Amino acid sequence: EAQVTQNPRYLITVTGKKLTVTCSQNMNHEYMSWYRQDPGLGLRQIYYSMNVEVTDKGDVPEGYKVSRKEKRNFPLILESPSPNQTSLYFCATQRGPQETQYFGPGTRLLVL
């Protein structure tokens, strides 16, 4: 079964405590992205990757890091989380830029 998994699904943390949200896909897709979703602002792309070791900034990359060391995984790293990073985060994958984009179930993050 084609899957995009994210972990954790829910996380409460404190300002400054480094955290990683994992994203894994079993569809052998080249393209992967991270988004955050906030009320009234829709989805905003944080980073995207078009292949292993190829990543680029989206609209709102500040405060985030990513890595793509293997095709199936695309972790999102918050080195020093702040309250304004409280949000719902989605990972997504697609075979190519014009292809269907599949979203993970989302990670709800609260930074106190």
Add this chain to the structure above:
Amino acid sequence: GQSLEQPSEVTAVEGAIVQINCTYQTSGFYGLSWYQQHDGGAPTFLSYNALDGLEETGRFSSFLSRSDSYGYLLLQELQMKDSASYFCAVRGAGNMLTFGGGTRLMVKP
């Protein structure tokens, strides 16, 4: 940069047809896509238009006019389960995607 505008809310009755418009201003354009998101769920891809014209997939159709920087999503034979938020998104260089703020569609019996 990119900016997209779509209505914040649309209401229609079951069985009707509804059109959700999206206008965009971009520094680079490679295509327009549409997504559906139910409350509490993840977005689901609906369609992608890279060229002008109409793309039809079942009850849903999507249209693009690049000269007008405009597109729309057409939903026919509305069903209650179509109540959701709908987002347009512009693809720029690389795989940069910029989303509109979303249109909340309410389908009434």
